[in-house]
Amino acid sequence: MIQTIDLSSVLRRSVCELYSNLVTRPTGVAVRTEIELLVSERSGATLTVIDFTHVGLLDYSCADEVVAKLLLRTTKGFFICRGLHEAHVDAIETALARYELALVVEAADGARCLLGPLGRDERMAWDCVTKLGRADADGVADALRVEPELASGFLETLANRRVLMRAGPHYLRLP
């Protein structure tokens, strides 16, 4: 089940009607708590799309709470962020790097990419599964011309960081 959360609405609802900037740690904590509540209300495997479109600034403290801590604490679901500006990306990358996390980001045209400290090979494996929609380690190994064990390692890393889904021996891109 896919749920889209408009972050600026959450900000105004949980902190102050007048705010459009995600700044300060207490603001981040309040917004994250609200997102966690919305996610916990859904049962089963959830995919949550967090929409930053109407968010002005995002400082590092807020990126740490709203993105990194959300990923660390909400261990069941999957997340995609969309509507990011360049400055949002910078703060989020910094927060992800701190904990070795990864995140799928969707651009306005629907194209997706990865943020976070991942190696070139892992990114290529993710691209491969994203293009195919579904693949196993052998398929990715063929595409990347690497040993299946190596491909399997890349895919496990990506699945552990919840930027791919596992389905038996297969790995799926996020819907």
Add this chain to the structure above:
Amino acid sequence: MTQIISLPLSLDDASFEQVFQALAPIAPDDKILLDARHTRWATPYGLTVLLTVAQTRQAKPEFVPPEADDTTSYWARTGFFGHAEKLFDIRKPVPKSRPGPESHVLLEITEISKVDDIHTVVGRIQERAQKILSSELNIDGAASIRFVTTLSEVCQNVVEHAEKSGWVAVQTYQWKKRLGRRVVQIAVSDGGMGFRRSLEKLDGREAPAPGDRWDDGMALEEAVIRGVSRFRDRGRGQGLANARNFLGKWSGKLSIRSGTARIAVVPSWDDDSALLQSLPYFPGAQVLITIPERIGE
């Protein structure tokens, strides 16, 4: 007896050391009078730290404003007298003008005591910062945004660590003599517990062994260079580290004075010392960020 401290002609981070020197031997409950009659110029650092000086005194200090009309008028437009009237007994009438449309004052002197104040500061500066930094300092839009987030992080240090209110101001200047370029300066000052005492509150922190170095200078090094925070959380302590990264890209300078030490991240255009110790004691933390105009690659 009231102790009189004459303020220098130009009141900036360097000349303010004379004021700290004069303040150091005076007991906190002694009455002081700050005499700014001959002062002609003050940076955001000078004005915000003056307000902090008043907050650190147990007896309300007196203040003699500058004699030059253009100086008092300018200080009024930065919002200085609006705050100073509450903290000092001002010996002479001062211009009542509210902070006005001053193109190089990006942010009038603003008090920070709670999280809401940071939202206000960020909201107020956002639009002006983008316009002025781009037109006057050739700092692009994305960097202007990082400038504002840096401001937000530095202000958060006051709310989270000082346990007292602080002051922030942002201005652009023409630094003809020193650099031959325009600069933008952020000054944030508080008279709170300072870096050393804040880090001493870290849970589980062991007291330094006899003979181990532990002082204001080391506390500043831990916080600014190594990103140590009093909070155990891994995501903490990154505000100043990120500010350093941003300033590194834009040849900016960061200096932080706390207690008896001052640390600086010094760009190539400056020859300041990276760490100064055994300075006259002054409580809290005084942060100064300077970013110069971008010159063509």
